[in-house]
Amino acid sequence: MTNQAGQSPDPTSANVAAPPSPTRALLDTTVQLDRRKTETRKQELEALLARFDWKFSTGISLVEFKATVIQECLTIHNQLRRTGARYTRVRDALLEKQGQQISLRAHIFNNILQVFGSSFDISEDKDRQLAERARLLLENIIPQLFNWFAKESVDAVLNDRLACDRAKEPPRKKHAAFEVNLPECKRGKNKHCNVEDVIREEGPQLMKLLEPHLAESLQLQKAETSSSKCCRIRKLNFPTENVAALVTA
Amino acid sequence: MAEQRSLVNSVCRADVLSPTCHEAEPIVKGEPASGREQETGRTLSEPSILKIAAFGSKGDSPTRSHVTRPEVPKDVATYRAFRRLCDNIVKELGRIGAFLIKDKVSDEGAEVVAEIEALLEELYTCPHGQGESLKRVVVAVQSQVNNTVWDRRHIEFLRDLFFFLRVRYLVDEAAVDTCYDFMKARGLDPFRGTICEPRVTKRYRIEEVLEHDKSSGTIS
Numbered sequence: 001m002t003n004q005a006g007q008s009p010d011p012t013s014a015n016v017a018a019p020p021s022p023t024r025a026l027l028d029t030t031v032q033l034d035r036r037k038t039e040t041r042k043q044e045l046e047a048l049l050a051r052f053d054w055k056f057s058t059g060i061s062l063v064e065f066k067a068t069v070i071q072e073c074l075t076i077h078n079q080l081r082r083t084g085a086r087y088t089r090v091r092d093a094l095l096e097k098q099g100q101q102i103s104l105r106a107h108i109f110n111n112i113l114q115v116f117g118s119s120f121d122i123s124e125d126k127d128r129q130l131a132e133r134a135r136l137l138l139e140n141i142i143p144q145l146f147n148w149f150a151k152e153s154v155d156a157v158l159n160d161r162l163a164c165d166r167a168k169e170p171p172r173k174k175h176a177a178f179e180v181n182l183p184e185c186k187r188g189k190n191k192h193c194n195v196e197d198v199i200r201e202e203g204p205q206l207m208k209l210l211e212p213h214l215a216e217s218l219q220l221q222k223a224e225t226s227s228s229k230c231c232r233i234r235k236l237n238f239p240t241e242n243v244a245a246l247v248t249a
Numbered sequence: 250m251a252e253q254r255s256l257v258n259s260v261c262r263a264d265v266l267s268p269t270c271h272e273a274e275p276i277v278k279g280e281p282a283s284g285r286e287q288e289t290g291r292t293l294s295e296p297s298i299l300k301i302a303a304f305g306s307k308g309d310s311p312t313r314s315h316v317t318r319p320e321v322p323k324d325v326a327t328y329r330a331f332r333r334l335c336d337n338i339v340k341e342l343g344r345i346g347a348f349l350i351k352d353k354v355s356d357e358g359a360e361v362v363a364e365i366e367a368l369l370e371e372l373y374t375c376p377h378g379q380g381e382s383l384k385r386v387v388v389a390v391q392s393q394v395n396n397t398v399w400d401r402r403h404i405e406f407l408r409d410l411f412f413f414l415r416v417r418y419l420v421d422e423a424a425v426d427t428c429y430d431f432m433k434a435r436g437l438d439p440f441r442g443t444i445c446e447p448r449v450t451k452r453y454r455i456e457e458v459l460e461h462d463k464s465s466g467t468i469s
Contacts, residue, residue, distance in 0.1 A: 114442040136388045137442050144439050
C-alpha cells in the first residue's frame with residue numbers, strides 16, 4: 001500500500017489513524033421478530049442497527065423464528081385450506097383462542113397478511129374468495145419469511161458449532177400443507193443435537209463476556225438464572241423489549 | 250362408350266363425394282339401373298355411400314385429415330387468454346407514463362390504474378399455468394398495487410413482471426419467485442399484503458335543476 005507520492009506510509013506516523021474496529025451486533029429471536037411485527041418497532045431497530053458494521057444471528061434464533069412466526073403462519077394456512085373455509089370466520093376463531101402466541105397471531109393477521117373484511121356484512125361467496133386469496137398469499141409469504149431471516153436480514157447466520165440441521169431446513173410445501181420440521185428438544189433424548197454440548201462448553205465463558213451487559217437486558221438476566229437449562233427452544237417467552245441482546249464488541 | 254361409363258362410375262364409387270366426379274351419373278335408390286347393373290354387376294345403396302363417406306372423413310387416411318379442423322387443446326386456449334391479458338396490461342402500462350407527475354400517478358391516471366386492476370382480476374381467474382402458480386403471482390402483484398397511490402416503483406415492477414410473463418409459456422413456482430425478485434429489485438416490501446373485499450359503493454346526489462320558463466320570463 002502506497003501513498004500519493006509513491007512512498008510507503010510509516011505505520012508509526014501519528015497522521016495515520018488506526019482503522020476503527022468493526023462493530024458487530026448479535027440479533028436474537030426477539031429482535032428479528034420485532035423487525036417483522038410492526039412498522040414502528042422496525043423503524044426503531046433499523047435506526048439502531050444502522051450503527052453496526054456487521055450484523056449476525058444464530059441457527060438457534062432461526063429455529064425459534066420458525067417455531068414462532070412461521071409456525072403461526074402455518075396454523076392460519078392450515079385453517080384456510082380446509083374445504084369451504086371462510087376468511088372472517090377463521091380469523092375470528094383463531095384470534096379468540098387462548099395461548100401465548102395469540103398476540104403474535106394478531107400481528108400476522110394485521111401486519112403481514114393484511115387481508116381485510118368485516119364478518120358483519122360480507123357475503124359467503126366473497127368470504128370464501130378472501131380465504132382463497134389469503135391462503136395463496138401465505139403460500140408466498142412463508143418461504144419469503146425464512147429467506148428474509150436466513151439471507152437478507154443479517155450478514156450471516158452462524159451455525160457452525162451448533163450445526164443445527166433443523167435451522168437449515170426451509171419450510172417445504174408438501175401436497176397441500178406446509179411442513180416446517182421443528183425439533184423436539186428434550187434433554188438427553190435427542191442424541192444428535194449439539195446445542196447442549198456447545199452451551200455446556202462455552203456457556204461459562206459466554207456469560208463472563210455478557211456480565212457487563214446484564215443490567216441492560218432482562219433476557220440476559222433470565223438466561224443467567226436459567227443457565228442450567230440448556231436446550232430451551234420451545235419454552236422461551238419473548239419479552240417485548242427491542243434490544244434484548246444487541247452485543248457490541 | 251359403355252366401357253368408359255363403367256370406368257367413370259367405378260372410380261366415382263371408389264372416391265365417394267369427390268368434387269372431381271361431376272360427370273358421373275347419379276345413382277338413385279330404386280331406379281332401374283338402365284344397363285349399369287350389367288356393366289358393374291351391383292349398385293351401391295345410399296346408406297353404403299354414407300358409410301363410405303363417413304369412413305373417408307374420419308381421418309383414417311392421413312391425406313384427408315386436413316378436412317376436419319382439430320380442436321384447440323385446452324392448454325393452448327388458456328395460454329391465448331393469458332397472453333392476451335398480459336399484452337393488454339403491457340399496453341395499459343405504456344399509457345400510464347403520461348400521468349406520472351413527480352414520480353406519482355396523478356388523479357387523471359386513475360383510469361389506467363382501474364383498467365389494470367380489472368385486468369389483474371381477470372388474470373386471477375385464468376386457468377393457465379401449473380397448479381395455482383398464476384393465482385399466486387396475481388395475489389403477489391395485488392398485494393403491492395392495491396389500496397395505494399402508485400408511483401414509479403409500482404409501474405417499473407409491473408413492467409418488469411409482465412414483459413417477463415408475456416413471453417413465458419410455463420407459469421410455475423419459479424415465476425412466483427421471480428415476481429418477488431422483481432419486487433425487491435424495485436424497492437417494494439414483499440411483506441405488504443393488502444387484500445380486501447372488492448366492493449363498489451354507489452353514491453347518489455340530488456340536485457335542484459333550474460329551468461327558464463320562456464312564456465312567463467321567470468325562473469321556476
